[in-house]
Amino acid sequence: MNNIKIGNVTLEQSAALAPMAGVADKSYRLMCREYGAAYTVSEMVSAKGICYSDKKTAELCTITEGERPMGIQLFGSEPDFMAEAVKIVLEYNPDIIDINMGCPVPKVVNTGAGSALMRNPVLAAEITEAAVKAAGNVPVTVKIRSGWSADTLNAMEMAKAVEYAGAAAVAVHGRTRDQFYSGTADYSVIKAVKDAVKIPVIGNGDVTDGKSCLRMYRETGCDLVMVGRGSYGNPFIFEEIRAALEGRAYTPPTVEEKMQIMLRHIRLMLENSKKTEEYAIHEARKHAAWYMNGYYGSAKFRGRCYTLASYEEAEKLADEFAELQRNILHKNQLKNSLNMTNG
Ligand SMILES: Cc1cc2nc3c(=O)[nH]c(=O)nc-3n(C[C@H](O)[C@H](O)[C@H](O)COP(=O)(O)O)c2cc1C
Secondary structure, three states: OOEEEEOOEEEEOOEEEOOOOOOOOHHHHHHHHHOOOOOEEOOOEEHHHHHOOOHHHHHOOOOOHHHOOEEEEEEOOOHHHHHHHHHHHHHHOOOEEEEEEOOOOHHHHOOOOHHHHHHOHHHHHHHHHHHHHHHOOOOEEEEEEEEOOOOOOOHHHHHHHHHHOOOOEEEEEEEEOOOOOOOOOOHHHHHHHHHHOOOOEEEEOOOOOHHHHHHHHHHHOOOEEEEOHHHOOOOOHHHHHHHHHOOOOOOOOOHHHHHHHHHHHHHHHHHHOOOOHHHHHHHHHHHHHHHOOOOOOHHHHHHHHOOOOOHHHHHHHHHHHHHHHHHHHHHHHHHHHHHHHHO
8 A cells, every 4th residue: 555645744545534423523533533533634623713712623633543543623714813722732643734725615614714715725724724833743734626617616726825835735526516416527627726736635525435536536546535524324335445446355344344343433422421321322322323324125214213212222233134125035045046946
């Protein structure tokens, strides 16, 4: 496996876990690192929130060794607040500081942060410059989209602006702000960014398995791939990607193994939760449902995941699910053997 360098940080050139607020929390990042994610990023943290010493915001910044190399992602629209926030989060010793210039949600965009900055490359550069100055030796990266809308695809201009301001790498999600998460990611824009700048380019959008990761590398020439939703209930995607990059065969986990991994993920969520067990289980519901995706009868089980109220219930559901899948497999094997003897 090759390595790449972002500033003074060496990363394996496989695939990184994308920042995902409300999804990629500490437990999620630990799971993904365990299965080979090259790098993880915190959920987005408000620069202003951290400056006003918001306790909840600070909790998002804590880093354990198992999550490293890890970046802390900040969003904000004012250079001064960004610089102040960078100084504060340096206390958490991040490997990288990332600035969010891609978030499409109105709550963020209406403050002039996230993808609103795609419409203001000068301010984007000023924010980056302020962060770079405050960060000292810690590299600052910027995550952008392809543009605000289909008729304003300016990722190349944005990438050049933040490179000039001192960014050590740029991550490009190949969708416009207008697209939110619909449609498909445009890899030609990521390639155009790669051709436009000298700093490493991280390609992001629609990578869901080893094959699509190879496609992202091939079509964009990017230096690193970043995976978001493809890791839902699927932290093993990073193992699959490493196998694909090394030309090795990959055997996915069996349904029994998957259920054990799901339970481990839930246990981690319980251990890491700063809130009640009830709250942690509530948070774990969507993850449990994702682990059951794509199997026969999974719709019914996924519905049941959304009523989970305790770890014991999760264990019971995992057993039932694995047994159903075993029975289906057995039935299919019987059918096949009968077909063979009849044929
Ligand atoms: C639930 C969710 C939360 C997200 N939160 C963030 C965030 O906090 N910061 C950020 O830069 N991008 C965020 N994103 C965008 C992802 O990092 C990524 O750019 C996007 O999902 C496209 O990649 P994918 O097709 O691999 O999912 C989020 C995406 C989702 C689905």
